[in-house]
Amino acid sequence: MQTQPADPKATILVVDDEADVRDVLEEYLASHGYAAIGAENAGAAREQAARRAFDLALVDIHMPGEDGLSLARHLRERYPKVAIIMLTSAATVIDRVVGLEVGADDYLPKPFDPRELVARVKSVLRRTAAEHRAEIGAERVRIGRCVLDMPAHRLIDERGQEVAMSPLEFDLLQALARHPNRPLSRQRILSLGRAREWDPFDRSVDLRVMRLRKKIEPDPEHPRFIRTVRNEGYVFVPEGQPS
Known part of the structure; x- marks a missing residue:
């Protein structure tokens, strides 16, 4: 478990059934100032989301049991302000289309360079934060x-x-x-x-x-x-x- 920054830029939920992938992502995100929490499957992710607030979820599409698309749909319906980036080892058009249809903000095929992932995370968080600021005012x-x-x-x-x-x-x-x-x-x-x-x-x-x-x-x-x-x-x- 990585030590989380005292004042993180954002809190990110990493949902992937591969433990080594979760560990690498959590460590890399923490090194860039983010608080990263891992979940090994959709059920664990639902429990985490019910217990604490997240700014963004990295969700692997292909997981045993409930897949990432179903989880993304749940997160979008229950936590509309949480940004979602879908991860998949199959860079197929249908995965991307369905992922975006269920409400994902971005999509990244595996394998990927962690630097690109962080760049995508920054971009999505910046965009969603701007949208919320634009929509919320005194009146x-x-x-x-x-x-x-x-x-x-x-x-x-x-x-x-x-x-x-x-x-x-x-x-x-x-x-x-x-x-x-x-x-x-x-x-x-x-x-x-x-x-x-x-x-x-x-x-x-x-x-x-x-x-x-x-x-x-x-x-x-x-x-x-x-x-x-x-x-x-x-x-x-x-x-x-x-x-």
Whole structure:
């Protein structure tokens, strides 16, 4: 196990069933200032991802059991801000196409020069960081798969398309976005929006939260960005939180 830098440039998950490959990559990445954590298969990678935050995952496509494509799809759905670079010993077009289709940010065939890998890592991290900075501002807030443009009263998905949203849904989402990481009671949410149009005695807030989750959550059945806080209400978690 390599000693991790006290203040790493980024944390990288290395997923490869070959122990010698993992060791070499972890050592090389650590020597360039990154924190590298190894996982021998997709199951171990899922466990690691659920326990800690990663900036980027290096995922070998061809592994016994669950393959890297399935793992990449899981990571993209559950951890949308994590960058993904696919690794494979078979430099086939179909692997590359499928890898990019499931949400990978880049692709590198084996064998490769570790210097090229580090260059790809730097490029992908720089690009994804710039994308997040561009999308998140005082009045434009990333919420799950979407960006809420508050001045324009618009919700934009990852393809740049506007997502249909009622005025009451906008009020609810705006109230949560303006109070990140702070649980808001249903009554507080009502007071921050068009209160006279809400009926506090029915389940209006709960119904609209359920509808909004279907629009913004990667997995609406396991919400990470609009969380339920028992006996308190709802809270917007900007960074997401594993269920």
